[in-house]
Amino acid sequence: DSGVTQTPKHLITATGQRVTLRCSPRSGDLSVYWYQQSLDQGLQFLIQYYNGEERAKGNILERFSAQQFPDLHSELNLSSLELGDSALYFCASSPGGASYNEQFFGPGTRLTVL
């Protein structure tokens, strides 16, 4: 158990809908990363937050957004969903800061868009 929690574990929805994925980092970790794993694109970095502020952006679609709250949990919002958004979404957390820190991955949320 990495100490990172993600909810829900599974999510099934329809095209055009909006969903929110939630991540609670390990206690004390300030940095949260979101990754998407799909069959065609593999594992891709989406976005990183550090202590409430956006730190880095990867291949994140404009229909997707994220935020990190004062209690450090993070949410990834996916809107106007398309079939191709079906994927496993991982959250990872790390202590953050200028020095390298290990990233610990949550169990993932499997999103199915029908």
Next chain:
Amino acid sequence: AQKVTQAQTEISVVEKEDVTLDCVYETRDTTYYLFWYKQPPSGELVFLIRRNSFDEQNEISGRYSWNFQKSTSSFNFTITASQVVDSAVYFCALSEVGYSGAGSYQLTFGKGTKLSVIP
């Protein structure tokens, strides 16, 4: 741009055979980190090892060993005496220091190698 290539898409071995998973990376930085993760059928990502670019010593952990060669930009992973429980998808990943700014250590993953160990 940083890139990780795992040329082997799928490998099948018979139990107790040794198997090596290849990983080749590209980076502009002189300081970077390399990783191997295991993704069993249950789906979670399990951290196996981290190496920084200044440490070229090979590492052995039980049946697992890693060979890091900067000269060929490779970070290969060997499982000795494979077991059925080793069946999983294995990912190699790279993190450049400050790729997107200070304090960002986003991971760039390879496409993964699916290892099947046949009893």
